[in-house]
Amino acid sequence: MVSKKTSPRRSRGPDVSVVLAFVALAAILAAVVLGDVITRYGATTPILGARLQPPSLAHFFGTDNFARDVFDRAIVGARTSIIIGLGTAIVSSVLGGACGILVAVWRGLDNFVMRILDGFIAFPPIILAILIIATFGGGYWQVIFALSVVFFPRIARVTRGVSLGVTSAPFVEAVKVMGGPRWRAAVRHVMPNTIGPIAVQATYVMARAIVIDAGLSFLGLSVPPPTPSWGNMLGEGRLYITQAWWLTIAPGLCIAVTAMAVNIIGDWLRDKSDVITGGKR
């Protein structure tokens, strides 16, 4: 997704943005794990006489129309985004990776499987997700399933490309010549070489899944409302956009920071694996 070519002359010291991205991601993961310890008021408890208050020391992100603390809701909402982002990244990597390796090793399947995946990719991402969610309902598992259907063909394409490169390498040809079974070539030789590129794609998928899920929750088509999520907080905040700017800014910043941190880490991973594979991808 993001391609950043830099001249070979440029030295690669530790980048400030990469460090910041890791710090941000660590903070978000801390919020996911320690959510109940950090929150002071609770994500769903109304605070008496504190409706629509602007940010202050008592309420870092202000309060919403139901007098709930927006900071606490954002902390608990991190869970939804991270679970769906990670879940989608894992499921689509496993599925996409398996498909990609399969068609690269058993070449007879290639045309058939890849044309089917082309059909999947032809759906604009959010629209396929909406169709699946309208069919199976909203909830953690359904949303992860829907987003994985959207993203696994994209990972399969990349994995196929990498695997094809590996299968034509002399050491894999040697396995064939020696009469080794194809599955052994697939598992022992092709798979380990695809893990790097799949990990890079998985981070991009995670960032995109978080952003798309935010859109789906905004529309009320993701994890249903009593559970706070950054997307449904924005959806509720839109109704008060003329009175309470913090209801729009706070959850949006959470989404933006998370997506950006994950994207930066993805770029960093890619640059690292570029060094290992000698700049070839």
Place this chain on the structure above:
Amino acid sequence: MASRQNSITRYLAYRVTAVIPVIVVIGLLTFTLSRLAPGNPIELMLGDGASQQQVAELEAQWGLRGSLGSQLWHWCANMLHGNFGKSIFFDAPVGHVIVQHIWPTLSISGLALVIMIAIGIPLGLIAGHRRDTVQDKFLMSLSFLGMSLPEFWVGMVLVLIFAVHLGLLPVSGYVAPDVSLSGWLHSILLPGIALAVDQLALVARIVRDSVISTSEEPWVTSLYARGLKPRTILFRHQLKSSLVAAITVIGNAFAGFITAAVVVEIVFNIPGFGWLITQAAQRRDYPLLQGAVLLAAVSYVVVNLLVDMLYAAIDPRIRDAGA
């Protein structure tokens, strides 16, 4: 000349036939998903007080009787005739409802396309030309930001700044151009910018990469050797080859705009295609949802086919590789 014509024809034939299996998969996937949906569409259409005969008539009409195979046959026949069924919520033919709601989406996407090209390409040229300078790093960080932000949130922030705080533009709503031209422009400006941000960032990055890679090529070096001004080389010559790279992004931009429009239209309360899909999903209006999804996917394939053809017409290397 004859062989050139020949290679174009062969390339076109190859690309067009490659589209057929993709469309078949799109159709099968939509059919399967719409059949997996809970609840019988006929009951949804008629409500509770329907007689057996009414149900039977509609089932026959929509091909919901018989084996799954014959149902699929009926469904395909209906789709190919442009017969997408009747929207439950709007109580009108699906095709008709979609056509009614397509113009607002085309308006904001068209504006977004203009913004994307008018701003993205110059930014990419500047960043690529001044590679690794402060300007380049600033522009590329900005582009990174643009690609990570959810478009609908960009829209909400624009509303906060330009509508709520400065009061320059309306908070939401859509005005048709035949009602008021200036009202139309006012109503599509913010959503158009929101849609453009992500794709603009991508175009800038691709043009930058293209400028960087061409500046190392012999033909650019030779232009420098002939004493042409760097500005002329950049805007006359390197721009041309970056445009070829940028064209591929336009096909993707189409999918990007539709995806972004789904949520952006809700933010701005614009009754467009994205708004329609959301309504259909929220109200479980399966015939409408199915028709809209099919249309979105098929038009994505067609747009990409057109982009590929344009690409082949411009760059002879592509059609030779494809044929």
